[in-house]
Amino acid sequence: DAKTTQPTSMDCAEGRAANLPCNHSTISGNEYVYWYRQIHSQGPQYIIHGLKNNETNEMASLIITEDRKSSTLILPHATLRDTAVYYCIVRVRGSQGNLIFGKGTKLSVKP
Amino acid sequence: EPEVTQTPSHQVTQMGQEVILRCVPISNHLYFYWYRQILGQKVEFLVSFYNNEISEKSEIFDDQFSVERPDGSNFTLKIRSTKLEDSAMYFCASTQDPQGTEAFFGQGTRLTVV
Numbered sequence: 001d002a003k004t005t006q007p008t009s010m011d012c013a014e015g016r017a018a019n020l021p022c023n024h025s026t027i028s029g030n031e032y033v034y035w036y037r038q039i040h041s042q043g044p045q046y047i048i049h050g051l052k053n054n055e056t057n058e059m060a061s062l063i064i065t066e067d068r069k070s071s072t073l074i075l076p077h078a079t080l081r082d083t084a085v086y087y088c089i090v091r092v093r094g095s096q097g098n099l100i101f102g103k104g105t106k107l108s109v110k111p
Numbered sequence: 112e113p114e115v116t117q118t119p120s121h122q123v124t125q126m127g128q129e130v131i132l133r134c135v136p137i138s139n140h141l142y143f144y145w146y147r148q149i150l151g152q153k154v155e156f157l158v159s160f161y162n163n164e165i166s167e168k169s170e171i172f173d174d175q176f177s178v179e180r181p182d183g184s185n186f187t188l189k190i191r192s193t194k195l196e197d198s199a200m201y202f203c204a205s206t207q208d209p210q211g212t213e214a215f216f217g218q219g220t221r222l223t224v225v
Contacts, residue, residue: 045216049212
């Protein structure tokens with residue numbers, strides 16, 4: 001069963017920030033939050049991960065609430081190429097790397 | 112940027128036939144995975160492989176499936192006797208470490224069983 005809850009779909013205007021929420025209220029202390037995306041049936045692509053601190057890389061920022069029960073992936077300036085399904089996944093770092101994908105959020109970036 | 116490559120991109124096979132899907136993981140990666148995605152459904156884990164043996168497998172990965180790393184660069188998934196319900200996208204992935212911090216996925220092989 002999925003450990004995360006994400007909205008089914010979201011729209012975002014091109015050039016604006018896309019904020020994708022994820023609830024993971026049952027997350028345990030040693031579980032990380034990972035984000036992947038899948039562009040139109042291509043292979044999933046790693047975006048970012050974090051434990052409790054906010055993280056930023058060249059693709060996105062990850063904001064994790066203090067109680068770690070939810071997080072938000074932020075794409076600061078969404079482009080049409082960011083249209084994809086975004087998956088929020090929680091897993092224990094150190095476990096074998098198999099990922100459990102949920103249904104994700106279908107993000108549509110519109111001109 | 113390093114990438115995982117998969118061949119063929121599309122395979123059509125008759126029910127009951129054997130198929131082999133091929134993957135070339137990133138060269139310094141040690142952990143390899145197969146996933147599948149039936150059209151319109153979630154990406155599902157099939158099997159993980161390390162040090163020439165299966166580390167973990169899902170319920171989907173039954174006796175009809177096998178994996179192999181025949182020559183130190185290729186990583187293959189064999190389906191012995193394909194069924195219609197095996198039609199799906201099959202993704203290979205690799206990671207450098209067991210934590211699987213960043214899994215790199217190939218572009219997939221679309222398998223169509225007719």
